[in-house]
Amino acid sequence: xxxxTTPGAKAAEAVLVILLALISFSxxxxxxxxxxxxxxxxxxxxxxxxxxxxxxxxxxxxxxxxEDSVFFSSFWVSVKRVVVTCAISFFISLLMSYPLSxxxxxxKLRNVYMWLLVFSMMFNGGLIPFYLVVxxxxxxxxxxxxxxxxxxxxxxxxxxxxxxxxxxxxxxESAAMDGAGPWYKAFRIYMPLSMPVLATxxxxxxxxxxxxxxxxxxxxxxxxxxxxxxxxxxxxxxxDPTLMQSLEDVKRLASVSDKTLGAAKIFAxxxxxxxxxxxxxxxxxxxxxxxSVKE
Amino acid sequence: MRRKWSEQIHFNLMLLxxxxxxxxxxxxxMGGIVLAFKxxxxxxxxxxxxxxxxxxxxxxxDTPVALRVFxxxxxxxxxxxxxxxxxxxxxxxxxHELRFQWFKRVVQTIVYLPHFLSWVLLAGILRDLFAVDxxxxxxxxxxxxxxxxxxxxxxxxxxxxxxxxxxxxxFGFGTIIYLAALTGINPSLYEAADIDGATRMQKxxxxxxxxxxxxxxxxxxxxxxxxxxxxxxxxxxxxxxLVYDSSDIIDTYVFRSGIEEGxxxxxxxxxxxxxAVSFVLIIFSYSLASRFANYRIF
Numbered sequence: 253x254x255x256x257t258t259p260g261a262k263a264a265e266a267v268l269v270i271l272l273a274l275i276s277f278s279x280x281x282x283x284x285x286x287x288x289x290x291x292x293x294x295x296x297x298x299x300x301x302x303x304x305x306x307x308x309x310x311x312x313x314x315x316x317x318x319e320d321s322v323f324f325s326s327f328w329v330s331v332k333r334v335v336v337t338c339a340i341s342f343f344i345s346l347l348m349s350y351p352l353s354x355x356x357x358x359x360k361l362r363n364v365y366m367w368l369l370v371f372s373m374m375f376n377g378g379l380i381p382f383y384l385v386v387x388x389x390x391x392x393x394x395x396x397x398x399x400x401x402x403x404x405x406x407x408x409x410x411x412x413x414x415x416x417x418x419x420x421x422x423x424x425e426s427a428a429m430d431g432a433g434p435w436y437k438a439f440r441i442y443m444p445l446s447m448p449v450l451a452t453x454x455x456x457x458x459x460x461x462x463x464x465x466x467x468x469x470x471x472x473x474x475x476x477x478x479x480x481x482x483x484x485x486x487x488x489x490x491x492d493p494t495l496m497q498s499l500e501d502v503k504r505l506a507s508v509s510d511k512t513l514g515a516a517k518i519f520a521x522x523x524x525x526x527x528x529x530x531x532x533x534x535x536x537x538x539x540x541x542x543x544s545v546k547e
Numbered sequence: 548m549r550r551k552w553s554e555q556i557h558f559n560l561m562l563l564x565x566x567x568x569x570x571x572x573x574x575x576x577m578g579g580i581v582l583a584f585k586x587x588x589x590x591x592x593x594x595x596x597x598x599x600x601x602x603x604x605x606x607x608x609d610t611p612v613a614l615r616v617f618x619x620x621x622x623x624x625x626x627x628x629x630x631x632x633x634x635x636x637x638x639x640x641x642x643h644e645l646r647f648q649w650f651k652r653v654v655q656t657i658v659y660l661p662h663f664l665s666w667v668l669l670a671g672i673l674r675d676l677f678a679v680d681x682x683x684x685x686x687x688x689x690x691x692x693x694x695x696x697x698x699x700x701x702x703x704x705x706x707x708x709x710x711x712x713x714x715x716x717x718f719g720f721g722t723i724i725y726l727a728a729l730t731g732i733n734p735s736l737y738e739a740a741d742i743d744g745a746t747r748m749q750k751x752x753x754x755x756x757x758x759x760x761x762x763x764x765x766x767x768x769x770x771x772x773x774x775x776x777x778x779x780x781x782x783x784x785x786x787x788x789l790v791y792d793s794s795d796i797i798d799t800y801v802f803r804s805g806i807e808e809g810x811x812x813x814x815x816x817x818x819x820x821x822x823a824v825s826f827v828l829i830i831f832s833y834s835l836a837s838r839f840a841n842y843r844i845f
Binding site for chain 2: 261264265268269271272273275276278279280282283285286289300302303344345347348350351352354358359360361365368369370372374375376377378379380381382383384385386388389400401403404406409410433434435438459462463465466470481484485488511514515518521522525529532533536
């Protein structure tokens with residue numbers, strides 16, 4: 253490419269860089285601000301001196317967080333939930349994707365299942381019927397209510413199906429010649445070849461499951477069983493000073509108004525996402541594009 | 548022939564666990580929509596509760612709330628769709644024009660991040676930022692000497708924050724699809740344009756934009772399906788009684804009337820209406836996308 257180096261072009265380039273830097277900063281500012289508050293002295297944070305850097309650096313809030321047993325029990329519920337959901341979902345999605353990636357000639361009912369899947373993605377009965385069904389199954393206050401509804405992600409299945417279809421047919425045919433059945437082919441041929449897309453869907457599922465708060469909110473009543481996001485939801489968000497009704501509420505507000513502890517909790521809840529983020533970034537761009545590979 | 552038959556059975560078996568889950572958690576609840584036309588009596592269950600015809604709907608439409616939540620939903624969703632459509636295109640073009648590759652990567656890494664954080668946590672941060680004694684108010688005060696603004700309790704400001712913070716969270720992620728399309732543009736087109744003496748703006752107009760036109764159409768048509776999705780997670784975690792007039796949407800109303808107050812029929816009735824309209828919108832947007840951008844789901 254011919255480089256344009258007139259003063260005007262250089263100025264335009266500089267403006268562009270500054271603009272992008274400002275936008276990036278504003279993307280990160282709320283998170284940095286929160287981090288700064290969590291490391292500040294409570295009095296200074298309350299007085300509003302903190303912007304980007306902590307004022308009166310202290311790790312006091314994290315020490316307090318360390319003693320908060322409810323935070324850790326819900327953190328643990330969330331970790332357990334993510335691991336269990338992702339592990340089971342990996343196999344269920346893989347098993348669903350293999351038959352669905354066959355042609356109608358090979359698998360007669362393929363399109364029936366496919367349309368059922370797409371229909372389930374496009375239409376739903378709404379929140380209330382779902383709520384009543386789960387209650388009817390006696391899944392209230394059960395750990396599995398946090399897992400089961402999240403196991404099949406139709407979008408992820410379609411992503412895997414499309415990837416499977418991009419794998420040369422000859423591979424499948426020659427394996428069949430050697431006597432491989434569908435299970436063997438799914439696990440020994442398609443699974444190893446599809447690690448990029450399976451990693452993508454798993455990483456996306458980790459984020460989705462970690463961030464999900466609704467199931468815990470409506471189906472779990474006892475404090476020890478709620479996942480972290482539900483705990484955070486009740487703690488940071490749902491307290492509305494204008495709706496204070498009981499002494500209990502006021503007491504809860506008092507503990508929450510410890511701004512630095514709240515900020516520490518928020519940051520600690522983000523940490524797992526930040527930890528998988530580098531891996532996510534490596535995969536999600538290719539992952540999104542994988543969906544567009546079609547016959 | 549016998550082998551072929553057993554293969555069919557195995558295919559069905561492989562699909563069984565996933566299909567069972569879909570049946571239980573998606574298809575079965577669809578049966579529950581009959582509740583929209585019944586009077587729910589908990590002891591009798593959904594099936595044996597008496598039918599009431601359209602009574603639930605006439606009840607809903609007799610209250611001013613229905614109009615309010617519908618209006619709020621569409622207004623907020625349309626604003627999000629419009630800005631959420633334009634800003635990623637502009638931002639992707641800005642990144643594309645940038646010559647420093649490492650800087651580009653840093654910017655991308657930063658702006659994608661908010662997409663992956665939950666609204667619960669971001670709402671916690673935003674409530675703090677926009678509080679009456681929050682950092683935004685303090686900055687405004689020291690810069691312009693403005694009085695404290697009650698951002699989270701003011702109908703105009705709150706809706707602005709809803710739309711703005713949604714754009715803030717998602718615009719970076721929205722650029723990915725355009726950046727992928729931009730890398731797909733044949734570099735020789737730019738070289739030819741250079742030889743012909745094209746300026747930067749001319750290259751943008753005649754090479755870059757036509758190169759991503761299909762993607763723009765695709766994203767635009769697919770976004771139409773969200774006309775009734777104003778963003779439950781976000782609003783539910785940010786709103787309060789003071790701003791119901793501007794920001795109470797269908798989903799939050801269904802949650803409050805159904806789950807919190809126990810009016811299951813009302814919640815179901817409104818939810819069904821939303822699902823039905825959304826279904827039509829999805830079909831409409833997919834057919835547009837397949838006609839104009841050659842899009843297929845599978």
